[in-house]
Amino acid sequence: MRWYSFLPLIGFVxxxxxxxxxxxxxxxxxxxxxxxxxxxxxxxxxxxGREFGLSNEDLQGHVSLVNVFGTWCAPCxxxxxxxxxxxxxxxxxxxxxxxxDQPGAGTEWLARxxxxxxxxxxxADGHAAIDLGVTGAPETFLLDREGRVRYxxxxxxxxxxxxxxxxxxxxxxQNS
Amino acid sequence: MIAEIGQFVLILAFCVAISQPILLAAGxxxxxxxxxxxxxxxxxxxxxxxxxxxxxxxxxxxxSDFSVLVVAENSHTSKPFLYKLTGxxxxxxxxxxLWVLILTSYTAALxxxxxxxxxxxxxxxxxVQSAVTSAFIGFLLFTSNPFERLDFLPENGRDLNxxxxxxxxxxxxPMLYAGYVGFSITFAFAVAALIEGRADARWARIVRPxxxxxxxxxxxxxxxxxxxxxxxxxxxxxWAWDPVENASLLPWLAGTAFIHSLRVMEKRDTLxxxxxxxxxxxxxxxxxxxxxxxxxxxxxxxxxxxxxQRGVFILAILIAVIGGALTLYGLRAHTLKPTGVFSTISRxxxxxxNNLVLASACALVFFGTFYPLFITTVxxxxxxxxxxxxxxxxxxxxxxxxxxLPIGSMLAWKxxxxxxxxxxxxxxxxxxxxxxxxxxWLSFTGSLAGALGAGLALWIGxxxxxxxxxxxxxxxxxxxxxxxxxxxxxxxxxxMFVSHLGVAMIVFAITGVSAWNQEERAFxxxxxxxxxxxxxxxxxxxxxxxxxxxxxxxxGDEGVLELSRNGRVLETMTAERRFYPVRQMPTTxxxxxxxxxxxxxxxxxxxxxxxxWPVHIYLYPFALLLWIGxxxxxxxxxxxxxxRGRRSLGTPRSGVSGxxxxxxxx
Numbered sequence: 001m002r003w004y005s006f007l008p009l010i011g012f013v014x015x016x017x018x019x020x021x022x023x024x025x026x027x028x029x030x031x032x033x034x035x036x037x038x039x040x041x042x043x044x045x046x047x048x049g050r051e052f053g054l055s056n057e058d059l060q061g062h063v064s065l066v067n068v069f070g071t072w073c074a075p076c077x078x079x080x081x082x083x084x085x086x087x088x089x090x091x092x093x094x095x096x097x098x099x100x101d102q103p104g105a106g107t108e109w110l111a112r113x114x115x116x117x118x119x120x121x122x123x124a125d126g127h128a129a130i131d132l133g134v135t136g137a138p139e140t141f142l143l144d145r146e147g148r149v150r151y152x153x154x155x156x157x158x159x160x161x162x163x164x165x166x167x168x169x170x171x172x173x174q175n176s
Numbered sequence: 177m178i179a180e181i182g183q184f185v186l187i188l189a190f191c192v193a194i195s196q197p198i199l200l201a202a203g204x205x206x207x208x209x210x211x212x213x214x215x216x217x218x219x220x221x222x223x224x225x226x227x228x229x230x231x232x233x234x235x236x237x238x239x240s241d242f243s244v245l246v247v248a249e250n251s252h253t254s255k256p257f258l259y260k261l262t263g264x265x266x267x268x269x270x271x272x273x274l275w276v277l278i279l280t281s282y283t284a285a286l287x288x289x290x291x292x293x294x295x296x297x298x299x300x301x302x303x304v305q306s307a308v309t310s311a312f313i314g315f316l317l318f319t320s321n322p323f324e325r326l327d328f329l330p331e332n333g334r335d336l337n338x339x340x341x342x343x344x345x346x347x348x349x350p351m352l353y354a355g356y357v358g359f360s361i362t363f364a365f366a367v368a369a370l371i372e373g374r375a376d377a378r379w380a381r382i383v384r385p386x387x388x389x390x391x392x393x394x395x396x397x398x399x400x401x402x403x404x405x406x407x408x409x410x411x412x413x414x415w416a417w418d419p420v421e422n423a424s425l426l427p428w429l430a431g432t433a434f435i436h437s438l439r440v441m442e443k444r445d446t447l448x449x450x451x452x453x454x455x456x457x458x459x460x461x462x463x464x465x466x467x468x469x470x471x472x473x474x475x476x477x478x479x480x481x482x483x484x485q486r487g488v489f490i491l492a493i494l495i496a497v498i499g500g501a502l503t504l505y506g507l508r509a510h511t512l513k514p515t516g517v518f519s520t521i522s523r524x525x526x527x528x529x530n531n532l533v534l535a536s537a538c539a540l541v542f543f544g545t546f547y548p549l550f551i552t553t554v555x556x557x558x559x560x561x562x563x564x565x566x567x568x569x570x571x572x573x574x575x576x577x578x579x580x581l582p583i584g585s586m587l588a589w590k591x592x593x594x595x596x597x598x599x600x601x602x603x604x605x606x607x608x609x610x611x612x613x614x615x616x617w618l619s620f621t622g623s624l625a626g627a628l629g630a631g632l633a634l635w636i637g638x639x640x641x642x643x644x645x646x647x648x649x650x651x652x653x654x655x656x657x658x659x660x661x662x663x664x665x666x667x668x669x670x671x672m673f674v675s676h677l678g679v680a681m682i683v684f685a686i687t688g689v690s691a692w693n694q695e696e697r698a699f700x701x702x703x704x705x706x707x708x709x710x711x712x713x714x715x716x717x718x719x720x721x722x723x724x725x726x727x728x729x730x731x732g733d734e735g736v737l738e739l740s741r742n743g744r745v746l747e748t749m750t751a752e753r754r755f756y757p758v759r760q761m762p763t764t765x766x767x768x769x770x771x772x773x774x775x776x777x778x779x780x781x782x783x784x785x786x787x788x789w790p791v792h793i794y795l796y797p798f799a800l801l802l803w804i805g806x807x808x809x810x811x812x813x814x815x816x817x818x819x820r821g822r823r824s825l826g827t828p829r830s831g832v833s834g835x836x837x838x839x840x841x842x
């Protein structure tokens with residue numbers, strides 16, 4: 001055996017360790033820029049055929065969830081039953097932001113599947129989503145009574161997320 | 177039902193693949209020859225099963241079965257049928273299945289062709305290949321199942337990323353994968369050689385066609401990718417040194433070094449452990465390229481956010497495959513004893529130099545690609561390594577290699593003489609110098625780099641021609657005798673000529689596109705007046721009208737541009753701005769008029785009220801030559817594969833008469 005025959009292996013081991021470290025950074029746990037910051041100023045119009053849109057005043061005075069969705073988004077369909085369930089518990093109101101949808105699509109979609117939201121804002125041009133730093137739907141923000149963002153969830157809310165992360169945080173915020 | 181069948185055959189393929197290495201190892205231990213046929217049958221079975229799974233997935237896309245997750249996420253009913261089909265690999269799961277399909281196709285091709293390879297070597301090779309295959313089918317099944325059903329039925333899909341709805345890009349991944357995956361065969365052969373502790377000229381001859389096939393596909397795939405960027409991205413760029421592009425360049429550099437060092441091993445029975453190492457590296461870099469960069473383990477946030485499991489699985493596979501092979505290399509490399517010796521001035525020394533430069537260039541690109549990611553991992557800083565870095569380091573390195581190319585390819589094996597070669601190459605040098613002077617005098621943009629680039633291209637190109645004339649002793653012996661020699665040149669040599677000619681074309685085209693380009697931009701009104709016309713290099717480009725586009729799957733504006741010179745209309749072209757409503761994504765389609773000297777390239781922006789349409793015109797001299805050169809270089813590889821003299825195993829080379837020999841023992 002020649003020691004230098006192992007040099008390529010040593011190089012690879014160094015790379016592998018580094019890749020492994022890279023993997024340990026769970027991308028969905030990257031802290032949002034918005035944590036503990038006030039929710040960005042939004043003033044969204046209502047969906048087609050509805051009366052009320054969504055603005056910052058609606059989010060004041062109580063703990064709330066703001067869910068970014070779109071009718072074009074398959075994972076949102078998966079998440080939808082969970083949101084309906086959360087609505088039934090009456091623990092926390094959910095507000096919706098309909099992200100970059102065709103006119104009328106959101107109204108029709110909610111009418112057919114059931115509407116888990118107290119109010120829905122129509123973000124047709126996607127500006128609000130940019131301010132929120134949303135990179136894909138669905139994403140959900142947990143807001144405290146003052147309308148500050150306390151938690152940012154990327155992806156579908158599962159039963160597990162709800163039980164272990166969201167519900168305890170909501171209880172704590174509501175009791176403080 | 178179809179999805180379930182697909183799932184089922186995929187599981188079957190996994191079982192076959194994973195059982196092969198175990199069976200074959202047992203067979204080799206028992207020295208039972210029946211296992212050689214087990215290896216072949218297993219290879220064919222894996223291919224048949226994966227092909228069936230692929231057909232199932234294609235079917236699901238063709239009929240838009242949105243109850244299947246990947247179809248719902250990546251297709252849409254209002255999409256042209258062709259893109260429904262190419263959508264099969266326009267997503268992570270489907271492209272992985274395509275990857276495995278190509279992998280098993282190679283294995284099956286090996287089973288069908290390599291009849292004359294020593295049974296022990298080929299059985300070991302199949303065992304390694306099946307082990308690799310099983311790892312990737314496992315990855316598909318456990319983390320990226322393409323047949324996963326949704327438990328509800330969405331009314332329509334999310335549509336394919338519009339950037340991928342392009343014929344160029346549709347053919348790009350299969351080509352590129354055929355390149356990446358082709359190196360799995362040479363990898364398997366290398367590992368088998370290490371296990372056996374034997375690699376010789378014969379081994380090199382068996383491996384060479386596979387290395388050349390992989391290299392040709394990869395060259396062609398990279399070229400397709402570059403042309404896609406040029407035609408689709410809307411600013412005429414064809415290479416941006418971004419991680420995804422570098423990921424394809426890394427195995428290409430290692431593979432290029434590999435096909436050259438294989439020649440040395442074949443002819444001189446030396447440089448063995450180095451060649452084996454290159455075989456391992458070429459495939460390792462292909463894997464790193466496909467998985468670490470493309471799937472975004474390190475760079476992007478979203479693709480893997482869904483499932484961090486994938487990243488762990490991939491890393492485990494990489495550690496097993498690459499780490500395993502390199503450990504074996506460390507333990508066994510010393511058993512591969514060279515018999516040939518080097519003299520300083522010889523073909524083999526020139527090829528060694530070629531290998532050192534290519535390996536350094538590869539290391540450089542590797543560093544440039546991964547260092548920024550490394551910095552982001554260990555600190556909060558972000559740095560970016562882009563074109564300026566490569567222009568200053570990579571380009572001179574490659575240029576130096578290319579200057580030596582004509583000399584090296586004319587040197588004789590064993591003992592060469594520099595003097596006569598330099599004398600033969602004198603005309604090439606003169607032509608190159610004249611080109612440099614001419615380019616400087618015409619001063620296209622007065623750039624010295626451009627002039628040198630043109631000179632280098634001519635030096636290589638004319639060098640190839642001189643190499644041919646010297647090999648057939650043109651004007652030294654009677655013409656008829658020269659022609660006979662020309663006809664008898666082995667295809668392998670022609671392959672070298674053609675590939676090197678392709679390199680010359682590429683160098684010339686790169687020079688044209690990057691050093692001699694021009695651009696103009698202005699706001700134009702529609703019509704035929706002066707306010708609708710932009711002038712560039714003696715051409716007039718007129719924005720005649722802008723039409724409203726409404727297509728099945730996108731809407732947009734279409735600008736009709738007329739290219740004219742001295743009042744004569746040469747060509748009418750259209751530049752589009754498209755918007756794909758389902759994905760909410762805008763894209764551009766550039767208007768390109770190809771003249772003999774190059775391209776007039778135009779893009780149109782969104783109308784600014786009161787000012788008009790922003791129109792951007794570029795002139796790219798010799799752009800077409802870039803794609804032709806890429807095709808020619810890759811064709812050279814194909815020609816070398818077809819060299820029957822080289823494939824007749826065990827037949828030693830005898831001068832230039834390789835072609836006139838019978839096909840060999842097989």
